Amino acid sequence: MAAGGKTIESNPSLPKELSFDYLKKITKNFSSELEIGKSPFGSLYKGIREDGGAITVKKLAENSPLSADVIFEKEVQNFMKDEHENIIKVVGYCREGRRKTVKSNRKYIVTDITETLLCYEYLPMGSLHDNLVDESSSNIDWGTRFNIVKGICRGIQYLHNLEPKPIIHLDLNPQNIWLDDNMVPKIANFEFARLFGKEKTHMNTKSDVGSVGYMAPEYLHEGEISAQSDIYSLGLMILEIATREKNHCGSDERHARKFVDEVSRDWRNKDVIMFEYPDLDVEGLNQVKTCIDVGLQCVEIDQKKRPSIEKVVKMLGLPSN
Template sequence: MLTLFLDAVDQITIAESLQFDFGTIRAATNNFSDANKLGRGGFGVVYRGMLFDGQEIAVKRLSRNSRQGDLEFKNEVLLVAKLQHRNLVRLLGFSIEGSERLLIYEFIPNKSLDNYIFDPTKRAHLDWEIRYKIIKGIVRGILYLHEDSRLRIIHRDLKASNILLDAEMNPKIADFGMARMVVLNETAGNTNRIVGTYGYMAPEYAMFGQFSIKSDVFSFGILILEIVSGQKNTSYHNGENVEYLLNYAWKNWHEGTISNLIDPTLSGSPITEIMRFIHIGLLCVQENVADRPNMASVVLMINSNSFALTVPRQPASFMVSNVLSPTSLQQDTGSNVTVNNVSITELSPR
């Protein structure tokens, strides 16, 4: 009983230490000025700000129509605040006033990966060394969430726009509004609230609500293919033809022409190493959940060329128009689905 009381006191102390005065944040963002906007999503708007001591921050102003109460919001903050890793964006605190709910994060100067990798000009500056570093950092961050933190977190919305890049182009995984916590001896769960982004969702999750560490692995596999190709997963441009990236990757793997997938700006890079990463990406997007590696195995695959890779089978391949539709998923009024890469983030007690 005493232990429970002390735990409760500790939680209250942590919550108080993380709470910012609303007026302080309003001043830091110049009253949430449009000039300070960094981006907008289904969750609301993110603003750049500066505290009185000169520290730069990013402020996520959640939509006012959230159904979440103050207690649940604070519980969510406490959960994310416990996640500390160099490849995760660090939560500095929160602020509540009336219907306003703010999340305060460290400011990451280079915005998100999608701003670089899908831009024809900017991605030309991302040589293989930088892309390799980004992939390895994402792997470390996911491994921490799945295996190494005190909690086991399934992110459920891993995508290029949720990978932020710091001043040295180190990746930091962001946006835990859709994350789910499972106990350490569990690796999966079920939900009737389907959240995430078309194109990155594992099929068993998108269709049946079955999420697991392997559904995050699927999303990571898509990320690898995007980083190597410089193309969005839903629209690979091959001359005048446009097709789903996963279909294109598998077709070229099967025909022995997988080098077609590599971004032309990477010419002169170590092709054998890049091909190995494509191989790893294809293993991560296997249709059978059991055929996908866990992130600990992915680390071994990346760090050791002597680690033998199995031969991938045809990956999970489905088009949104054929299997998923916004109408079918939104029949559940609790569903949060991302269409055209715009996330709908609703924080809720886990």
């Protein structure tokens, strides 16, 4: 389908440059009825193409915490050629200058702006967060939950081992894990991601950007970031998925120690796991126990005690990449 002089299907391995008018059309002028999510960086819309197919369109907010240039570089340029089953696929983008009328000091003026939009594959099941907090989430069987855990781990392993520079996501949480119609998880939203060279394993930043309740303590309090920052966030998600309990965390307790302590107290006993999962066989019960153990190792306050993603993958019985 033509858009901006290019066809969406012409080269499936690279994101396509799409026109603003085309994206405006397939989202019905970015209508509320097609809005499927919001973030500090913009709004997400379902875009319905003329052939009936769908894509997800992220329209970046003008007052986004990060500039459109930064987000564009992180989300598009870093993933233009690389694909992985557990990383969201960028299928298109728009960087287009427009003239817009705005109100300033009680007067209307015409100003030049650059619209920046990112387009992803459309995933009908929404985010992991949507499925975890939904009333029907308890109906998600253990096999599906375990596959979600394994898929997230594969995605993180891929990011942490990218050549020539690994990528640290820095905002791993259930809202940034999207699920396809087969409940395959895909890591999304790389606004805060950082590139690390082989010679660099730690970095300090003055800003503690990320999601409340999923930020590693050393990142939250010291601004120190490393691959272990992602491991901490991963551990919290594994615990949520395995226990079917939500990490409810307020602004005064941003790294979820209360939730971690409750899991450590209540879920280390095999009798508790058998009570919570009465229909599982021995293999399934051992998988739950392994996930609890792995998750608790990942959320150690001392980052040196957290396992690497390679060790996490090994403990879960996954083949190494």
